Structures are given as C-alpha cells and as structure tokens.
Amino acid sequence: MANLEAKTSMSAFQLAIVLFVTCIGAQIMLTPRALIEQAKNGSWISVIIGGVLFYIATYLMLRLGKKYPDETIVEYAPRIFGRLGGIFVIIWFNLVFFLQVVTIFSGTGKIITFYMFDRTPPEVVILALLVLCTYCALQDWGTILRIHQFLFVIAYSILLIVWLTSILNFRPENLLPLWPVDVKGVVAGGISTWGMYGGYECVLLLLPLVYRKVSLSKLAKEVGLAFIGATVLFMIIIVVIIGVLTVEDAKNLPFPALIVIRSVELPGTFIERLENYLLVTWIPVVFDTLAAMMFFMAQICMRQWRHADHRPALLLLVPIIYVGSVLIDNPQIYDQMGKLTMWVGLVFSFGVVPMALLLSWWQKGKVGKDCG
Amino acid sequence: MAKKKWISCLLIICTCIVTAGCWDMRELQDRNFVLAVAIDKADEVKEVETFVQPHGTKRYRVSLQILKFASGGEQREETNTFIKSNTGESIFEMVRDMLGQNSKSLWFEHIQVIVISDAVLKEVGLSEILDFFKRDAEMRSRIKIYVTSGKAQSIIEFTPPSKEPGGVYLANIIRLHNKNIHVAGARTDLGYTIQYFDNNSNVLLPRIEMADKVVKLSGSAVFKKDKFIGYADEYAVAGLKIMLGTEKSAVVTMDSPKTPGHQVIFELFRHDTRLTPHVEKGVIYYTVDITMYGNIGELQGDISLNDTLDPEYLRILEVAFAEEIKRNIYYAEKVFKKDMKVDPVSSFASKLKAHEPNTWEQVQDQWDELYPTIPLYVSVNVSIRNIGSHK
Numbered sequence: 163m164a165n166l167e168a169k170t171s172m173s174a175f176q177l178a179i180v181l182f183v184t185c186i187g188a189q190i191m192l193t194p195r196a197l198i199e200q201a202k203n204g205s206w207i208s209v210i211i212g213g214v215l216f217y218i219a220t221y222l223m224l225r226l227g228k229k230y231p232d233e234t235i236v237e238y239a240p241r242i243f244g245r246l247g248g249i250f251v252i253i254w255f256n257l258v259f260f261l262q263v264v265t266i267f268s269g270t271g272k273i274i275t276f277y278m279f280d281r282t283p284p285e286v287v288i289l290a291l292l293v294l295c296t297y298c299a300l301q302d303w304g305t306i307l308r309i310h311q312f313l314f315v316i317a318y319s320i321l322l323i324v325w326l327t328s329i330l331n332f333r334p335e336n337l338l339p340l341w342p343v344d345v346k347g348v349v350a351g352g353i354s355t356w357g358m359y360g361g362y363e364c365v366l367l368l369l370p371l372v373y374r375k376v377s378l379s380k381l382a383k384e385v386g387l388a389f390i391g392a393t394v395l396f397m398i399i400i401v402v403i404i405g406v407l408t409v410e411d412a413k414n415l416p417f418p419a420l421i422v423i424r425s426v427e428l429p430g431t432f433i434e435r436l437e438n439y440l441l442v443t444w445i446p447v448v449f450d451t452l453a454a455m456m457f458f459m460a461q462i463c464m465r466q467w468r469h470a471d472h473r474p475a476l477l478l479l480v481p482i483i484y485v486g487s488v489l490i491d492n493p494q495i496y497d498q499m500g501k502l503t504m505w506v507g508l509v510f511s512f513g514v515v516p517m518a519l520l521l522s523w524w525q526k527g528k529v530g531k532d533c534g
Numbered sequence: 535m536a537k538k539k540w541i542s543c544l545l546i547i548c549t550c551i552v553t554a555g556c557w558d559m560r561e562l563q564d565r566n567f568v569l570a571v572a573i574d575k576a577d578e579v580k581e582v583e584t585f586v587q588p589h590g591t592k593r594y595r596v597s598l599q600i601l602k603f604a605s606g607g608e609q610r611e612e613t614n615t616f617i618k619s620n621t622g623e624s625i626f627e628m629v630r631d632m633l634g635q636n637s638k639s640l641w642f643e644h645i646q647v648i649v650i651s652d653a654v655l656k657e658v659g660l661s662e663i664l665d666f667f668k669r670d671a672e673m674r675s676r677i678k679i680y681v682t683s684g685k686a687q688s689i690i691e692f693t694p695p696s697k698e699p700g701g702v703y704l705a706n707i708i709r710l711h712n713k714n715i716h717v718a719g720a721r722t723d724l725g726y727t728i729q730y731f732d733n734n735s736n737v738l739l740p741r742i743e744m745a746d747k748v749v750k751l752s753g754s755a756v757f758k759k760d761k762f763i764g765y766a767d768e769y770a771v772a773g774l775k776i777m778l779g780t781e782k783s784a785v786v787t788m789d790s791p792k793t794p795g796h797q798v799i800f801e802l803f804r805h806d807t808r809l810t811p812h813v814e815k816g817v818i819y820y821t822v823d824i825t826m827y828g829n830i831g832e833l834q835g836d837i838s839l840n841d842t843l844d845p846e847y848l849r850i851l852e853v854a855f856a857e858e859i860k861r862n863i864y865y866a867e868k869v870f871k872k873d874m875k876v877d878p879v880s881s882f883a884s885k886l887k888a889h890e891p892n893t894w895e896q897v898q899d900q901w902d903e904l905y906p907t908i909p910l911y912v913s914v915n916v917s918i919r920n921i922g923s924h925k
Contacts, residue, residue, distance in 0.1 A: 167614055245747040276580075276671055277671055278558075278560040279557060279559065280671065281557050281558045282557035282558050283557075288556065289549070293549055335884070335885075335888050338887075338888035338889065338891075339888065339891040343891060343892075343895065398605060408732070408733055410729075410732045410733040410734070411728065411732040411733065413732070414732050421675065421725070424674075424675050424725075425675035425676065425725045427676055434674065434676065435643070435674065
C-alpha cells in the first residue's frame, strides 16, 4: 500500500491546487468591505489587477526557485544575501505566514462568535480551530496534500453552491456604473487585494517537490490556472456583494458577505438565515489554509534549525500563534494588523524576491566570468 | 513513555471539555419567541412595568408580541400570543428590562414585523428607531416594517380570524403585494430599508391601519431620507408601482367608454417597463415606456353595448386603458414630485447614477432641488389578450 505520509515529489497540477487552497481562505469573509470602500464599483477590476500583480510575483518566485531546483528559500537565501541577510529574509518569510495566520484566527473567532455562538468566548473558538489545524499540520506533506485535494473538490463546491443562492436578491443595476470614476481607488484596491491572494509565497518552499522535469513554462501555466480560478471566485463574491447590497451599504457592514447570504429567503420554503450554512461551509476552507500555513512555518523553522522533523517546531509555534491571535481583541488592532501583514507581504513579494533574483543572476554571472 | 501517553491523554481530554460546544446551548422551550414589535410614543407610564432611567426620558413605548407555547391537552385559548410592554428611550435598554417581566429569555430570531406609530416618526428619524434592529445579530433582514397613524400596540394585539400568530399574519399580508397594486411592498423590509439609509435614499414603507376588528395594509408612508413627511394614497402608490415596474399583477379600473358610469377592469398579467434617464445638452428628462399584456377582468355595464368580442371595441378599450394608466402615473408624479417633493425610493436618482454617472457627479448635491423640475414623459401600450370565460 502506498505510503501517503512520505512525499518527495508532486505534480505541477497539485502545486496549483495547493496554491488555490492556500490563497482562498478566511479573507473571502474578512476583506470585501475594505476593498469595496476603496474601489467602490470598480472593485471587480481591483480583483483582476490583484490577480495579475500577484501572479507576476509568483512567477518571479518560480524563476527564483528554478535556479535552485533542489532547495527551498531557507537553503539558498544565505547564499544570496549573506549569512545575516539570509537569516533576516528567512525570518521575514516566516513572518509573512505568521501574521496571516494570527489575523485569520482572530477574524475567524470574531465572526463565529458574533454570528453563531454569541456566548462562547472567541478564545475558545480559536483554541478549537488551532487544535484541529495543529493536528493536520503535524502530519507529513503527503497527508496534507491529500486533504487539500479532497477539500478542493468538496468544500469549495459546496461553498459556491450556498453562495450562489444570493443570486435571488441580485440586482444588476446596483453594479452600475461598471467603469469606475475613481481610477486611483481601483488601483490602490488592486494592491490591497494581497489580503485575498496571500499564501502564494508557499511556492518558495514547495518548488523542490515539484517534479524536476517540469519546465518553467508548464509550471507557470499551472500556477496561472490557480490564479485564474482564485480571481474568478473572488470576482463572483465581490460582484454578488455589490449586486445585492450596493456599494454604499456594503461599506457600512463589517462582514457584507454574511449579510448578503442572510437576506436570502428561499422561495416556497421556510428556509432563511443561510449565513449559518455559509459559515459551516466556510470553516473547512479556513481550516485548510491555516493548516497549510502552519505546516509551512514549521518547515521553515525545521530547515533553519536543521532538524529532521517539523513537529517540534510546530508545537513550539502553537502557543505563540494562540497568544498572537488572542491579543488582537479589538477592531482597531485588527485593522492595524491587517495593514502590517499586507505591507510585510507586499515588500517581500515585490522587494525581497526581485532583489534575490537580481543578486542570484549577478552572482551566477560573476561565477561564470571567474570560471571563464 | 507511559507517562507521556497519560499526559497526552489528559491534555486531549481537557481540550475536549473546553471545546465541546456546550457554551451556547439553549433549549428551545427556554426561549420566548418574539414575533412582532410595536413602537409608540409613551403615553401612560406604569411604574411596575418600567425602570429608573439614568439618561433620557420616557419617550417611547415598546411592546413585544410573544408566542405562547401551549402543551398538549390544554384547552385551546383565544390567542396564541401575549404582549409585554415597557417605556423608556433606548429600545435595547427597554428590551433588556423586559426580561424582568418574563421567565424566559427573549429571542428575536423569528421576529416577523415591526409596527411604528407615526407619532414617534414625527419627532425622530426612522434610522434612529431602527438602529437597534439593524445592529443586533439576531435580527432577520426580512423583517417587515409598517407605519400606522394610530397606536402600534393595538395592531400587534390584533387576533387574526385565521388563528395564526399575529406577527406571522401581519407579515404575510405584505407577501401579497405583487397582486395588490395599492400596497408598495417590494423591498420594504429591514434589510432594504437599511440599504436605503446607507445610500442616502428616500424610503417608502407600507401603511397599516386598524378599525374595529379590521387590519388593513394600503397606501404608503413616505420618508425624505429618514424623516417622515406624510402618506401617499392608494392611487398614488398604484401609479408609482406602474412607473417603477414593481407590480407583478395589477387591476386597472376605468369608466367604460361606451357606458359611462359603469366600470371596466383590466387585469395585468405581464408587462415590460423601462424608466430611462436622458441627458441632452445638459437637460435631464426621463421617459417611461410601458407595454402591458392582460385580460378583461370585469365589465359592469350592458355587454351588448360593450361587445368584448368586437376587435374594434377591444382596441378602444386598449387605448382607453393606456390613457388611464398614464393618468395614474402622472397623478403619482404630482403627489410625489410636486406635492411632497420626494424622489420615491430615490429611483430616479439611482437610474441617473447608473446610466449617466458623469451627470450624476455634477448634480448629486442639488438633486433634491433639481428633481421637482425634471420632466417625465410617459408612453403606454396595452394589449388585451383575453376577455375571460364569457364576453
């Protein structure tokens, strides 16, 4: 029987699934309000801009990874940036995941306690989800990959089916004017969609597992498919929110996606208050994102400290993640954390990675000349 | 090794106890289902039912209609709901204080309707009254909101002849608005009302009145933003619904052309209505193009003179109905635009914003002054498809 635990390789398509599943997580509930406030009727354009922008960032990461096909960024960063620079970059890389994880845990706890369990402390909800994600992240990559593939088919399709019931209240006129008056807001909104697409940085860790014979163009194509899928899903969410609520209403709601689904009344039935069903289908989506990111964090620590196993590092990170999530206990801190996470991620993607590429080209060119 | 296993098991058990999900457990029979809320001006303040307020005055009376659970074998009572009431200023504070009058917690997840007295709305904006309902997570988006000129509490005390719970009965009346052209019921619930506030739009809510043992919905309460300005009668509401195309089925009456003094009624089944803004050389105007298809619903008069089998007579009726519908629309325009100076549910503003955004950017700040001067051109075509089972 095949050993699902040990995984030394995976296909480009599997990488695309992991990318899709890691990108799409809690942010489909947590970020629409801020985007709609910034980009207004042009939010759908911002989503496309974001998709293109972060695909470019991912492509740069693929190029960088392809230069060191058997190594992750933890191994080649010190060679590119020097010992201290390398450590700084690795810590920054880990911070990108850490900040996303604590923000997602905190936001998820807030939503679940407000809309489902109003008497349960958010800390308890966070703890329960953390325990579940830790159990998953403790497994080897093979098991986690199978979970991703399973949830990709099951969880996302059910989420989409529940979400699409909001078509009943959709009014196309609310989307007009389609072409935005405020172009600056749309472009700024595109950049701020990093919160939605965040998670693509995992390619820097997973590339060594992707079959060595896969060409860069095939990898880029598969990853592009993942981004197209994510962009389409985000667009459906944003377009439906605006179509049901209008821009002005969505701006005033902390979680407009939930209000959209709450207003659905299935005709001829007594069924309403579908936000509970949406939350139930959303939790597995959040779970697989968080489990993956926790695994990546543990992997980074494992490689940095040259351990044989990622489990001790993960168990060390769990209380830090819990404390970090619980400390974000009011909307102002949550907002600040969101902005900090976004800038840490953006600077890493568009600052550190291009610089690493340039430095590695320069170093390889220098080596070539010295050899010559 | 065994010690580590024991510690791990203990940790797992402790985690399970904390995360088992019993925190929010509440049995159904331990809740009081609130079906309707009435908000009136506080008239008589009864010391027992109210409380000492640290801030504000005894401004409002909030009454809750609560579902009565009857166990099997009990004698069937007259009503299946009861009313609890309180006076104060903050609705949330009054609701919480009412727990002192109940043995079970109040649960709003099944609330069907909110009835507000216009005496309250004449003093304070609608958004202020509805803030508690829009903020609380228990509230449904589809709560119906009615305005009454009398006492709202009497409306929710009304016992329906069908013996269904009062709140459910009141909420179900508005579901028939598609067939009743005198009631503007499309998008008048809590979720849409909040949307209108957020969009800085005017609001239209159904009017409900009670006389003796009759409760009836007809006409609309008109709000400029969230300020109550008056009522629109049934004929104005009918014209508005036709203009905006929100009716699914309607009845249009007019005097018979061949036998004046006797009515002939057109039953609408299907329509295609387009309200379109136009901007030409800086001048804004609107056109309404309506095509209606329907049947002759009723004809009071000598059928030998009103021969509905005669195609020429049908053509005369079609033209006459079209004129009547135009008259209705222009009457609605007069009531809303000229008398009340209100763009109802900001429909004209939203059309301009959607189709002519650049013009809207220029005029949005002066829209309230500009709107009464904007002309409306109406064109109606009526097609009679059937005359009924008898001529």
